[in-house]
Amino acid sequence: MTDIAAGQRADVQAPSTVTEASALLAAGVADRLRVEIRGGGSKPGWGAELDPVDLRLRTVALNQLLAHRPGDMTASVQAGMPLADLQLLLAEHGQWLALDPPSEPFGATVGGLLATGEAGPRRLRYGTMRDLAIGATVVLADGTIASSGSHVIKNVAGYDLTKLFHGSLGSLGLIAEVIVRLHPLPPASAVVHARASAAQASMATRDIAGCGAEPTAVEWVRRAGAPADGVLAVRFDGSAASTVAAAGRVATLLQAANLTPQVTTGADAALHWRRQTAPAGPAGLVLRAGARPDRMPGIVAALDRLTDASEVTASVMSSTALGLHTITLAGPVAAQAAVAFALRGAVEQAGGALTVRRPAGFAAGDLDPNGPPPSSTPLLALVKAQLDPDGRCAPGRFRGWF
Amino acid sequence: MPADSSAPAPLSPAFQVELEALLGRDGVISEPTELRTYECDGLTGYRVTPALVVLPRSTDEVAAVVAACARERIPFVARGAGTGLSGGALPVADGIVIGLARMRGILDLDAANQRMTVQPGVTNAEISRIAAPSGLYYAPDPSSQIVCTIGGNVAENSGGAHCLKYGFTTNHVLGLTLVTPDGSVVRLGGDYADPLGPDLLGVVVGSEGTLGIVTEVTVRLLAKPESIRTLVADFDSAEAAAGAVSGLVSAGVIPAAVEMLDALAIQACEKATGAGFSLDAAAALIVELDGFDASCAEDFDLARQLCLDNGATRIRVPADAGERALIWQGRKSAFAAMGRISPDYFVQDGVIPRTRLADVLGSIEDLANAAGLRVANVFHAGDGNLHPLVLYDARIEGQAERAEELATAIVELCVDAGGSISGEHGVGADKACSMMKMFSPDDLAVMRRVRQAFDPLDLCNPGKVFPTPRLCGELPGPYRAHPLEAAGVIGRG
Numbered sequence: 030m031t032d033i034a035a036g037q038r039a040d041v042q043a044p045s046t047v048t049e050a051s052a053l054l055a056a057g058v059a060d061r062l063r064v065e066i067r068g069g070g071s072k073p074g075w076g077a078e079l080d081p082v083d084l085r086l087r088t089v090a091l092n093q094l095l096a097h098r099p100g101d102m103t104a105s106v107q108a109g110m111p112l113a114d115l116q117l118l119l120a121e122h123g124q125w126l127a128l129d130p131p132s133e134p135f136g137a138t139v140g141g142l143l144a145t146g147e148a149g150p151r152r153l154r155y156g157t158m159r160d161l162a163i164g165a166t167v168v169l170a171d172g173t174i175a176s177s178g179s180h181v182i183k184n185v186a187g188y189d190l191t192k193l194f195h196g197s198l199g200s201l202g203l204i205a206e207v208i209v210r211l212h213p214l215p216p217a218s219a220v221v222h223a224r225a226s227a228a229q230a231s232m233a234t235r236d237i238a239g240c241g242a243e244p245t246a247v248e249w250v251r252r253a254g255a256p257a258d259g260v261l262a263v264r265f266d267g268s269a270a271s272t273v274a275a276a277g278r279v280a281t282l283l284q285a286a287n288l289t290p291q292v293t294t295g296a297d298a299a300l301h302w303r304r305q306t307a308p309a310g311p312a313g314l315v316l317r318a319g320a321r322p323d324r325m326p327g328i329v330a331a332l333d334r335l336t337d338a339s340e341v342t343a344s345v346m347s348s349t350a351l352g353l354h355t356i357t358l359a360g361p362v363a364a365q366a367a368v369a370f371a372l373r374g375a376v377e378q379a380g381g382a383l384t385v386r387r388p389a390g391f392a393a394g395d396l397d398p399n400g401p402p403p404s405s406t407p408l409l410a411l412v413k414a415q416l417d418p419d420g421r422c423a424p425g426r427f428r429g430w431f
Numbered sequence: 432m433p434a435d436s437s438a439p440a441p442l443s444p445a446f447q448v449e450l451e452a453l454l455g456r457d458g459v460i461s462e463p464t465e466l467r468t469y470e471c472d473g474l475t476g477y478r479v480t481p482a483l484v485v486l487p488r489s490t491d492e493v494a495a496v497v498a499a500c501a502r503e504r505i506p507f508v509a510r511g512a513g514t515g516l517s518g519g520a521l522p523v524a525d526g527i528v529i530g531l532a533r534m535r536g537i538l539d540l541d542a543a544n545q546r547m548t549v550q551p552g553v554t555n556a557e558i559s560r561i562a563a564p565s566g567l568y569y570a571p572d573p574s575s576q577i578v579c580t581i582g583g584n585v586a587e588n589s590g591g592a593h594c595l596k597y598g599f600t601t602n603h604v605l606g607l608t609l610v611t612p613d614g615s616v617v618r619l620g621g622d623y624a625d626p627l628g629p630d631l632l633g634v635v636v637g638s639e640g641t642l643g644i645v646t647e648v649t650v651r652l653l654a655k656p657e658s659i660r661t662l663v664a665d666f667d668s669a670e671a672a673a674g675a676v677s678g679l680v681s682a683g684v685i686p687a688a689v690e691m692l693d694a695l696a697i698q699a700c701e702k703a704t705g706a707g708f709s710l711d712a713a714a715a716l717i718v719e720l721d722g723f724d725a726s727c728a729e730d731f732d733l734a735r736q737l738c739l740d741n742g743a744t745r746i747r748v749p750a751d752a753g754e755r756a757l758i759w760q761g762r763k764s765a766f767a768a769m770g771r772i773s774p775d776y777f778v779q780d781g782v783i784p785r786t787r788l789a790d791v792l793g794s795i796e797d798l799a800n801a802a803g804l805r806v807a808n809v810f811h812a813g814d815g816n817l818h819p820l821v822l823y824d825a826r827i828e829g830q831a832e833r834a835e836e837l838a839t840a841i842v843e844l845c846v847d848a849g850g851s852i853s854g855e856h857g858v859g860a861d862k863a864c865s866m867m868k869m870f871s872p873d874d875l876a877v878m879r880r881v882r883q884a885f886d887p888l889d890l891c892n893p894g895k896v897f898p899t900p901r902l903c904g905e906l907p908g909p910y911r912a913h914p915l916e917a918a919g920v921i922g923r924g
Contacts, residue, residue, distance in 0.1 A: 076627075098784065098786065099681070100677060100680070100681060100784075100785065100786035101680075101784040101785050101786050102680060102785075103784070123683070146625055146630075156598070156602065157625075159630060159633060160598060160602055167877075169877065173873050173876070173877060174873060175871075175873055175874045175876075175877035175878075176870075176871070176874055177870075177874065177878075179849060179850060179851055180784050180849050180850075181782040181783065181784055181814070181815055181849070181850045181851055181854075182814050182815070183590060183594065183599065183782050183811070183814040183815065183816045183851075183854040183855065184782055184850075184851040184853070184854060185587065185588045185590075185637050185851075185853050185854060185855055185856075185857055185858075186851045186852045186853045186858055186862075186866065186869055186870075187858065187866060187869070187870060187874070187875075187878055187896065188634055188637075188638055188878045188881055188882075188896075189588075189601070189633055189634055189636075189637055190634075190877065190878065190881070192601070192630045192632075192633025192634055193629050193630060193631070193633065193634045193881065194629065194630075195629070195630040195633060196625075196626075196627065196628055196629055196630050197628070197629040197630075198628075200629070201629060212683075212685075213682075213683025235543060238545065238654055239566055239654050241654075241656075241657035241658075241723055241724065242723050243722050243723050243726070267726050268726065268729055270725060270729065271723065271725040271726035271729055274723075274724075274725035274726075275723055275725065275726070317625070319623030319624050319625055319626075320622060320623050321541065321544040321546075321622055321623070322543075322544050323543045323544055351624050352544070352623060352624060353623075353624050353625060380622040380623070381622060381623045382623050382626065382627070384627050399627055400627070403618065403626065403628075404616075404617050404618045405617045405618065405619055405628075405631055407615070407617075408611065408617055408631060408884065408885065409628055409629060409631065411884035411885070412629065412631070412881060412884040412885075413629075414884070415880040415881065415883055415884040416877070416880060416881075427627075427628060430628065
């Protein structure tokens with residue numbers, strides 16, 4: 030099979046077993062074939078654009094649930110299985126892989142979530158693949174198959190190769206199988222939401238953290254073109270009684286902060302949550318900023334100064350308790366790039382970092398998607414050289430770093 | 432790979448002078464009697480006297496010492512409090528030990544953002560003590576927490592009784608400053624979540640001091656739970672207790688901790704602490720739930736019911752915080768308490784899938800009977816992390832050897848059950864040979880490639896984690912208690 034993309038010819042292969050994947054990668058050693066590894070393709074703009082490749086490896090046929098052990102609350106899954114498919118299978122046993130990434134409806138796969146580290150709002154309670162993947166089988170560029178971890182949630186034997194591949198964006202090799210820790214599907218949810226400015230949301234988030242209730246997510250959402258205030262949304266998952274009680278406590282707390290909270294419980298809660306926190310639709314650049322949580326009002330203020338002075342509009346979704354912000358821009362391309370560049374400066378000044386995800390075909394000029402290399406760059410380069418000495422996997426993904 | 436093949440020259444007097452110039456004379460220990468203090472960690476059967484011990488006070492001093500070692504090809508081993516149970520801080524002959532005990536500074540407490548940055552020699556318990564006025568605490572709680580250091584916790588990815596709900600060290604470390612084996616200083620993770628790129632922080636945590644020396648640690652702090660509910664349930668058999676654990680897990684209850692003691696462990700703990708465990712019970716579970724009042728109360732009622740459904744013969748709920756503390760003191764001093772019922776013992780640290788608890792405990796009993804030895808079990812049942820204690824008497828000829836064989840057979844049983852050779856004590860020097868039981872040659876080769884990236888000269892804690900013919904030919908001596916453990920000050924589970 031071949032396909033022609035960006036004027037370039039490359040083999041497309043979709044192995045259905047680890048052994049097949051190993052043979053495909055090993056066959057390219059002599060010619061140093063460069064390889065793109067892709068899961069569901071739901072996050073094409075993450076990392077820098079790849080250099081031309083010779084082989085496009087797809088995990089679409091690595092899509093089987095290998096073992097589900099409900100009693101142990103673990104499952105091993107081939108990397109190309111879409112998260113949405115896995116959740117359906119697990120739900121039959123009242124369990125789920127506790128991830129709610131925005132890309133789930135767009136085909137995000139289990140392996141892709143490990144390779145990117147993407148997670149959704151409820152990571153506040155459950156963590157990301159970094160916390161939920163307890164083992165993985167990977168295939169290096171030379172065809173070597175290596176496994177780490179197992180079906181136990183506690184394990185310190187050997188190096189944690191699973192974590193090494195977390196966030197690797199295909200640059201170290203193929204993730205072929207993942208063992209994940211599961212959680213019981215919560216029987217009920219409750220949501221509290223209130224209009225709040227960035228500063229109010231930040232203060233309220235801190236109050237919520239100390240109030241004794243254990244939210245699964247705390248998000249602040251401000252849509253482009255919406256009033257200056259955004260919406261703070263707090264979610265609880267658990268038994269009906271405890272989520273109602275927790276939501277009530279947080280509502281009281283928000284009232285005391287002069288906000289006007291509304292509580293949604295019962296069957297409407299999950300639907301309401303999805304509506305409140307739906308990701309911004311396809312637009313231009315997507316900026317992902319991270320900093321200490323209390324830097325959030327300053328970052329939003331910097332964004333507002335930049336957008337006020339340009340034709341760019343921005344929607345913001347913040348995981349306020351974690352200090353993570355997804356900012357989706359719209360407007361003239363060059364102006365978007367200028368806002369992104371300037372906001373990166375403001376975020377870095379606040380001790381954080383900002384990465385840029387661009388949609389296909391978006392020419393953002395010299396804007397560096399990855400940002401300045403961290404002090405660990407030489408180590409990353411050495412690890413890359415050990416695992417992929419010919420630089421075959423995802424060439425250019427970490428351009429400017431390694 | 433081991434020190435044999437890279438054969439470092441014995442330390443020259445000039446090298447010692449250089450280190451003294453870097454650290455001051457009081458920062459370098461060379462007296463043979465003082466060096467003996469550092470010859471082992473909590474795995475006291477393995478002993479090697481180092482050529483020198485240095486006691487730096489800052490990242491810069493550590494970096495300067497490591498750079499000098501790299502230049503002279505001298506191996507070095509980092510050491511915290513020396514409470515590790517796998518020989519991870521076992522010195523290398525002709526190498527130096529870099530003791531981090533003087534690096535005890537609190538560098539930053541950011542209560543608003545629930546994080547603290549400390550030097551590696553700060554103890555685990557000290558972090559929670561400093562955070563307490565802000566209503567915060569550090570969640571991982573190894574049984575040695577009042578003595579063990581956060582640097583050692585990072586090296587071993589330490590767990591503890593309350594890791595079932597909250598996760599392990601690796602889930603609570605936000606950032607590190609690492610001196611790499613060439614003496615460079617690198618920051619991993621830190622001020623913001625989700626740094627781009629492969630997760631080196633996640634590899635360094637739990638790498639047992641083989642990838643560099645951690646000189647600053649930024650940890651996540653949690654708000655103290657508003658409610659804590661504890662019960663002790665007695666059972667007629669270990670199988671019934673294991674059934675209750677499975678019941679809890681499948682009911683979706685995630686307690687903060689689920690600990691199990693069998694009859695021998697109960698006897699030992701009662702003799703040592705009088706914590707109130709029932710001497711006639713075959714097994715006891717300590718179940719602790721914490722968190723939001725309403726959900727904690729609900730889950731507590733459910734947990735109590737599940738214990739009864741699985742045949743609990745008695746359920747005790749501590750009347751106050753003092754009684755609860757006594758129960759935990761009993762549990763956490765369980766290893767030290769073994770001295771009350773046996774002159775010697777080996778402690779094992781294996782993990783099994785939680786559904787295999789009952790049958791693996793049965794198999795351990797069969798193995799023990801076949802070996803003519805007693806095994807006490809006290810462990811983190813909620814996450815399947817077993818700590819079988821193989822009891823023996825070193826004065827009886829051949830018993831130490833039989834006990835050690837039994838301990839190895841037990842951990843291999845764990846691997847066969849789909850588990851792991853270590854849940855929290857680490858591989859270190861102790862279990863390097865068992866790595867081959869758990870990992871394929873290719874798995875190990877890839878791990879070695881990662882090690883090569885960090886430490887191409889194999890100077891940083893060489894001879895640990897990876898199996899080598901030299902190590903695997905050696906047999907450890909019998910277990911001897913750490914002095915603090917013997918005194919009942921610290922535990923080891």
